[in-house]
Amino acid sequence: MAVAARRERERTARREAILDAAQELIAEQGYHGMRMDGVAETAELSKGTLYLYFENRDALCAAVATRLIDRLLPFIESALEDASTGLDAVQRLLQKYYDFTEENPHHFRFAIEWLGAGERMDDSTEAFQIYRGRVGHMLSLVVASLQRGQTDGSIRADIDPLPQAIQLWTSFLGVVMVGLNKEAMAQRIPVPVDLEQLVPLHLDGVVRALSSGGAS
Amino acid sequence: MAVAARRERERTARREAILDAAQELIAEQGYHGMRMDGVAETAELSKGTLYLYFENRDALCAAVATRLIDRLLPFIESALEDASTGLDAVQRLLQKYYDFTEENPHHFRFAIEWLGAGERMDDSTEAFQIYRGRVGHMLSLVVASLQRGQTDGSIRADIDPLPQAIQLWTSFLGVVMVGLNKEAMAQRIPVPVDLEQLVPLHLDGVVRALSSGGAS
DNA sequence: GTCAGTGACTGACTTGCGGTCAGTTTGAGG
DNA sequence: CCTCAAACTGACCGCAAGTCAGTCACTGAC
Structure with a gap:
């Protein structure tokens, strides 16, 4: 039954084509500008077909975001290898996350939507479980960097890595959220800056807060 | 023409009634659960009437948020008076903001929606200009506290108050965003914390980052 | 007293978009 | 050829924001 194998390949290819279409539209029109009709049109499929591959719009978005994290992770991991100390690693990790986010401004708004959303986003789908796993992986890299810093002495020994990683991650998200909308923010924030x-x-503040030695 | 004055009062009262209805529904059902039909029903008006008082849904939400900030500001300002130093003032300001947010969990999601929103939220309305002004006022309090700290020596002299205030504000928003969804987050973040x-x-980190002296 | 004018209000309607499902097409296996 | 299943289609539905032609109620001029 080589047929089944080919069917499976074709199915995967279709799925990827839908993801490509969705990603393209998100990049063009933003997360909210992306419409299921548009994805169907771009992927040269009917709308109903999309729902054979993704449970709903949120699941499709989660899958797009997952693909993007998967592309980001190698960069981050290589940045961690280049780091001289654990403290340096934390800094590089956040910087890389921001750089990548700046290149894909619309896509990462998804993460923010998700965190900011109280109830409205459907995170019960399988695609979302996978996404959740990637977020966990990102967090574990922060935790590992903090521990590395405590071992090499660059980071204060009295911090608890997991809560601290979450604090770093959430506070950075706020900064990224605003950084994502630099142009819009200029009008939005009622002061020139x-x-x-x-x-x-922000990174300077992070270093000062984590550093075991005196501030530079 | 006492009639015109009475008409004006009645108009203001209607507007307040609509705001009350909207706020009640937001508190009950969350920002996204609030429906214009529901507001009309609760305020015992038809939906069309709402649009005589507010340009659109976003403008109504902005007006609700503005009212809330107006209630929060006295608390913050008295907290600033109680503060012993500028550094202490910054800490108290953020803490008060968080406490108030925790009591009004749904409403402040509006601020986050606005910041996180690239394009989708209509911030061109008059109600929004007023809201924007309040945000500016909040920021100016942070700036003033930083300057106070530099004067009394509790905060490093080499920081630039305005950018620093924005950094403090945005990073704190990320923390508040997650703090707002404590219950949901527990399931959302794929690690127990x-x-x-x-x-x-976070506040400890802020103090360490701003402090002119050594960390405690 | 009455009646034209004015502002407040109404609710059926339009629009846009996510999601559904009964029916059609395609192609492998017999 | 015929059959069956998987893939696919697109007309349709529901929901919620926003609109507007029409009604109502009060006012003040006559």
Whole structure:
């Protein structure tokens, strides 16, 4: 039965084609501008077919986000290898996350939507479980970097890595959220400010807060 | 023409009634659960009437949020008066903001929606200009506290108050965003963690980052 | 007293979009 | 050829925001 194998390949290919279409539209029109009708049109399928591959819109978005994290992870992992200390690793990790986010501004809004959403996003789908796993992996990299820093002495010994990782992650998300909308923010925040320096400023604060030695 | 004055009062009262209805529904069902039909029903008006008082849903939400900030501001301002130093003031300001947010969990999601929203939220309405002004006022309190800290020596002299205030504000928003959804987060974040300590942990980091002296 | 004018209000309707499902097409196996 | 199943289709549904032509109630001029 080589047929079944080919069917499976074709199914995977279709799925990828739908993801490509969705990703393209998200990049063009933003997360909210992406419409299921548009995805169907772009992927040259009917709308109903989309629902044979993804339970609903949120599941499709989760799958797109998962693919993006999978592309980001190698960069982050290599950045961690280049780091001289654990403290340096934390800094590089966050910086890489932000750089990648800046290149894919619309997609990562998904993560923010999810966190900001109280109830409205459907995170019960299988696609979402997978996404959740990737988030966990990202967090574990932060935890590992913190532990590494405690071992090499660059990070204070009295911190608890897991809660601290979550604090780093959530506070950084706020910064990224604003950084994502630099142009819009300029009008949005009712004072003139150079948002370009926001991320370096935040990272500086992170280093000061974590550092075992005196601040530079 | 006492008639015009009475008409004006009645108009204001209607507007307040609509705001009350909207706020009640947001508190009950969350920001996304609030429906214009529901607001009309609760306020004992027809839906069309709502649009005589508010340009659209977003404008109505902005007006609700504005009212809430107006209730929060006195608390924050008295907290600033109680503060012993500028550094202490920053800490108290953020803490009060979080406490109030925790009591009104749904409403402040509006701020997050707005910041996280790339394009979808209509912030061109008059109600939104007013809301924007309140946000600016909040920010100015942070700036003032930072300057106070630099004067009394509790905060490093080399920081630039305005960008730093924005960094403080945005990073804290990320923490609040997660703190708002404590219950949901427990399932959402794929690791077990006590989110209750997230805010204190963050505030500790803020103090370490801003402090002119050594960390405690 | 009455009646035209004005602002407040109404609710049926339109629109946009996520999601559904009964029916059609395709192609492998007999 | 015929049969069966999987893939696919697109007309349709429900929901909620937003619109607008029409009604109502009060006011003040005559």
